[in-house]
Amino acid sequence: MIFVEARSETHWYHEWVAVFVALSLTVVTASILLAAMGLEPVSSLQRILIRPLNSVYGVSELIAKATPLITIGVALALGFRAGVWNIGAEGQLVMGGLCGGAVALAFWGVDGFWVMPLVLLGGSLGGLLWGAIPAFLKVRFNANEILVSLMLTYVAILLLSVMVHGPLRDPDGFNFPESRLLHEAATLPKLFSAGRGHLGFIFAIFFALLGTWMVKRWHLGFEMRVTGLSLSAAKFAGYSRDRTVWTALLIGGGVSGFAGVVEVTGNIGQLVPNISPSYGFTAIIVAFLARLHPMAVIPAGLLVALSYLAGEAAQLSLGIPAASTQVFQGLLLFFLLGTSLLVNYRVRFGRVT
Amino acid sequence: MTDSVANKKRLSASSKRCIGVRGLTKYFGDFAANSAVDLSVDEGEIHALLGENGAGKSTLVKMMYGILKPDSGDMDLSSEPYSPDSPSHAKRAGVGMVFQHFAVFDALTVLENIALGLEGKFPGAELAAEISELCERYRLHVELDRRVHDLGAGERQRVEIIRALMQDPRLLILDEPTSVLTPQETEQLFATLGRLSDEGRSIIYISHKLDEVRALCDRATLMRAGRIIDVVDPRQESTRSLGEKMIGERLKETKRGKIKKSSNGKARLTVRVGEVYPESSRSVALRDLYLSVAPGSILGISGVSGNGQDRLFDVLSGEITLPNPDSIMLDDLPIGHMGVEQRRALGMLGAPENRLGHAAVPDLTLWENIILTARHTRGILTNKHLISGPAARRFADEVIQTFDVRTSSVNAKASSLSGGNLQKFLIGRELLGRPKVFIVSNPTWGVDAKAQLFIHKMLIQMADAGASIVLISQDIDELLSISDRICAVCHGRLSRTYPTVETTPDYLGALMLGQEVDS
Ligand SMILES: Nc1ncnc2c1ncn2[C@@H]1O[C@H](COP(=O)(O)OP(=O)(O)OP(=O)(O)O)[C@@H](O)[C@H]1O
Ligand SMILES: [Mg+2]
Numbered sequence: 014m015i016f017v018e019a020r021s022e023t024h025w026y027h028e029w030v031a032v033f034v035a036l037s038l039t040v041v042t043a044s045i046l047l048a049a050m051g052l053e054p055v056s057s058l059q060r061i062l063i064r065p066l067n068s069v070y071g072v073s074e075l076i077a078k079a080t081p082l083i084t085i086g087v088a089l090a091l092g093f094r095a096g097v098w099n100i101g102a103e104g105q106l107v108m109g110g111l112c113g114g115a116v117a118l119a120f121w122g123v124d125g126f127w128v129m130p131l132v133l134l135g136g137s138l139g140g141l142l143w144g145a146i147p148a149f150l151k152v153r154f155n156a157n158e159i160l161v162s163l164m165l166t167y168v169a170i171l172l173l174s175v176m177v178h179g180p181l182r183d184p185d186g187f188n189f190p191e192s193r194l195l196h197e198a199a200t201l202p203k204l205f206s207a208g209r210g211h212l213g214f215i216f217a218i219f220f221a222l223l224g225t226w227m228v229k230r231w232h233l234g235f236e237m238r239v240t241g242l243s244l245s246a247a248k249f250a251g252y253s254r255d256r257t258v259w260t261a262l263l264i265g266g267g268v269s270g271f272a273g274v275v276e277v278t279g280n281i282g283q284l285v286p287n288i289s290p291s292y293g294f295t296a297i298i299v300a301f302l303a304r305l306h307p308m309a310v311i312p313a314g315l316l317v318a319l320s321y322l323a324g325e326a327a328q329l330s331l332g333i334p335a336a337s338t339q340v341f342q343g344l345l346l347f348f349l350l351g352t353s354l355l356v357n358y359r360v361r362f363g364r365v366t
Numbered sequence: 367m368t369d370s371v372a373n374k375k376r377l378s379a380s381s382k383r384c385i386g387v388r389g390l391t392k393y394f395g396d397f398a399a400n401s402a403v404d405l406s407v408d409e410g411e412i413h414a415l416l417g418e419n420g421a422g423k424s425t426l427v428k429m430m431y432g433i434l435k436p437d438s439g440d441m442d443l444s445s446e447p448y449s450p451d452s453p454s455h456a457k458r459a460g461v462g463m464v465f466q467h468f469a470v471f472d473a474l475t476v477l478e479n480i481a482l483g484l485e486g487k488f489p490g491a492e493l494a495a496e497i498s499e500l501c502e503r504y505r506l507h508v509e510l511d512r513r514v515h516d517l518g519a520g521e522r523q524r525v526e527i528i529r530a531l532m533q534d535p536r537l538l539i540l541d542e543p544t545s546v547l548t549p550q551e552t553e554q555l556f557a558t559l560g561r562l563s564d565e566g567r568s569i570i571y572i573s574h575k576l577d578e579v580r581a582l583c584d585r586a587t588l589m590r591a592g593r594i595i596d597v598v599d600p601r602q603e604s605t606r607s608l609g610e611k612m613i614g615e616r617l618k619e620t621k622r623g624k625i626k627k628s629s630n631g632k633a634r635l636t637v638r639v640g641e642v643y644p645e646s647s648r649s650v651a652l653r654d655l656y657l658s659v660a661p662g663s664i665l666g667i668s669g670v671s672g673n674g675q676d677r678l679f680d681v682l683s684g685e686i687t688l689p690n691p692d693s694i695m696l697d698d699l700p701i702g703h704m705g706v707e708q709r710r711a712l713g714m715l716g717a718p719e720n721r722l723g724h725a726a727v728p729d730l731t732l733w734e735n736i737i738l739t740a741r742h743t744r745g746i747l748t749n750k751h752l753i754s755g756p757a758a759r760r761f762a763d764e765v766i767q768t769f770d771v772r773t774s775s776v777n778a779k780a781s782s783l784s785g786g787n788l789q790k791f792l793i794g795r796e797l798l799g800r801p802k803v804f805i806v807s808n809p810t811w812g813v814d815a816k817a818q819l820f821i822h823k824m825l826i827q828m829a830d831a832g833a834s835i836v837l838i839s840q841d842i843d844e845l846l847s848i849s850d851r852i853c854a855v856c857h858g859r860l861s862r863t864y865p866t867v868e869t870t871p872d873y874l875g876a877l878m879l880g881q882e883v884d885s
Pocket of ligand 2: 423424425541784785
């Protein structure tokens with residue numbers, strides 16, 4: 014039989030050792046998979062992991078991909094610390110994109126410095142609303158937020174699809190399910206001469222700083238942490254679980270919605286049926302890769318963004334299906350969870366006596 | 367030197383050694399929690415481990431049980447080298463342990479909790495029958511299908527004892543097992559331990575209750591600051607001499623001096639509640655909750671653990687709010703509907719029985735734990751929303767200094783403190799807030815003799831300064847020595863209140879069993 018036993022002593026650096034081991038195992042496993050497909054692992058890995066970053070264009074693309082991952086990852090890290098499992102960031106992102114995009118389209122052709130803030134606000138409110146639903150159901154009926162937020166994701170995706178097929182469709186767009194292209198005043202500026210890296214990345218960094226500050230200095234952040242660690246101590250301290258649930262899901266929803274509208278206005282430039290390659294779900298991996306530390310979300314987000322680029326590069330230069338991105342990310346999450354178990358536990362083989 | 371002492375005091379040369387420990391050393395960072403500790407326990411011996419809070423007793427037995435790895439030194443068990451690398455290894459080798467802090471799962475039933483401690487057992491009827499048989503044999507009463515969540519401290523302790531006994535250990539380690547037991551329960555436990563020792567099993571017994579140690583144990587090892595200082599025969603010592611040897615200084619008794627007769631004193635806190643319904647069918651309903659405490663007086667509430675003390679504490683602290691504001695009055699202010707934070711702002715502070723997980727968060731540092739209840743004082747929260755780390759650290763440091771809490775620094779995790787030191791810290795956290803009303807549950811549970819006196823002195827000082835204190839406790843001596851008036855809670859029902867001078871231990875015992883005697 015195999016036994017899993019609690020470790021007697023743990024050290025803070027064990028966590029980061031575990032992260033490093035998980036990353037190494039991911040690369041090793043990916044090499045084995047590549048070899049099994051008849052490709053030479055080292056040069057293949059070099060082609061998909063290193064070469065995409067060899068140009069301004071590549072870095073700019075990396076930043077574009079990392080932007081939503083970091084933004085959402087920070088918000089999820091805060092919520093997960095509080096023991097609120099918001100799995101539906103993807104849906105909140107989509108609602109943010111949809112609502113923000115709708116605001117932008119409503120003011121289409123209107124110039125003014127206030128248009129962009131209004132669009133961003135619309136998007137954040139859309140996500141906030143989507144996060145409020147699981148919060149309300151949890152507080153009122155004790156409904157599981159994992160299930161509710163997850164299922165609402167599919168509702169949001171379908172809603173976006175309905176809208177771009179119907180009311181928000183470009184009147185001159187030959188019936189394609191796409192909105193008009195957003196005008197200049199509702200578009201975020203690019204950061205580089207090449208690629209799609211845009212101002213949203215600066216916002217993402219800002220969120221990471223804000224999140225760090227919140228964890229360290231803001232009492233509400235402390236309250237959430239205590240609630241996540243021990244409900245009965247929280248009760249004794251006079252902290253309310255309901256407030257934590259609301260805060261975690263409203264922050265998660267609002268920030269994911271913001272990430273959604275930033276993606277639409279900074280990257281895509283119009284509403285389309287599919288505005289996110291699962292950034293909202295991937296951000297869960299990012300949050301855990303960062304061990305729920307808001308600052309660590311930045312490198313974690315960049316690293317996972319690289320896996321998207323690697324997937325694209327694999328498709329283009331190695332002829333492997335694009336789904337390899339998901340295999341990559343799946344491996345990473347698998348090894349992360351596996352090794353994080355080993356931070357606190359160890360495995361022993363033996364017999365029952 | 368310690369060796370020679372140990373040899374001199376050996377009981378009889380003929381008895382065989384069960385466990386032996388030589389030169390065991392354990393550092394936490396730079397701090398030596400154990401240095402070169404030698405200990406030997408014979409088969410069938412009941413061996414006491416004594417020492418003040420933080421002396422390193424728990425650390426020593428945790429190494430024997432494979433929870434901590436010694437930095438150096440070695441052990442043998444039944445003449446074979448023994449170096450457990452995990453509790454399950456220790457269990458297989460025949461070492462059982464009952465922890466100072468509960469190690470049970472709240473959400474599971476008693477049966478499931480016991481099954482979890484046993485490898486390869488399933489919580490079915492077969493196991494239930496085995497457990498019932500064992501309980502019968504050692505006269506330990508528990509209801510197997512109750513959730514641990516709904517049990518009082520004494521009952522939880524019993525679950526742990528049963529779980530350890532189920533493994534049929536040859537060495538049983540008990541870390542302050544009786545701190546929460548009633549005298550009757552303690553007596554039963556002693557009978558059980560006596561039987562175990564007759565069967566040839568050895569017992570290591572850690573306790574701060576020196577009279578118990580004298581009644582029960584064959585030998586006692588005294589520890590101070592991580593070292594063995596003496597091995598004595600507790601039967602040859604008085605409780606006092608034992609305490610003084612252990613602490614290394616003389617002890618003075620605390621007694622509530624002249625009680626200020628508050629004849630015209632209006633009650634500070636008045637509670638009038640007919641009934642508080644339980645949240646689940648398994649927890650205890652509170653009935654006939656009528657009590658009042660005058661400024662400057664200490665009301666003692668005695669009772670066998672699990673009779674509703676937890677809920678009583680919650681009702682008073684505000685963790686359970688009542689629909690009718692008038693049911694609790696603070697001076698002339700109705701506060702029954704107010705939550706914890708509001709009541710705390712009015713000067714009602716409390717320290718619950720369960721330290722880790724209720725009064726404090728184990729994984730947070732001491733200064734962070736300060737924020738839990740003291741955040742509205744001393745500028746710990748600036749602008750109501752921002753935490754000032756330096757202010758919280760200063761307060762934590764003040765508590766540590768004032769209450770002589772032994773710890774590495776304010777950055778130590780609450781879980782790393784020894785039981786008694788954590789308790790001093792948590793009581794200190796509230797007392798420095800100068801409460802008007804202080805509600806405290808089992809304040810000296812697991813606290814060494816010196817600290818016990820200190821906490822009692824602090825409580826009395828608070829009362830003399832005009833605070834009203836509600837002392838919920840299972841320690842009859844404590845209640846009789848420091849409270850002005852006493853009542854008891856039994857099956858959730860509160861008895862009438864009597865002046866302490868008119869009660870005796872026997873009378874109190876009857877009250878605790880719900881037998882109201884009319885005078
Ligand atoms: N994990 C840890 N990290 C750091 N220090 C620790 C840790 N565990 C224990 N200590 C320190 O080691 C010392 C001895 O602790 P221990 O728990 O063994 O005391 P004890 O004799 O059992 O006291 P008590 O009677 O209060 O239970 C204490 O000062 C404590 O703060
Ligand atoms: Mg201890």
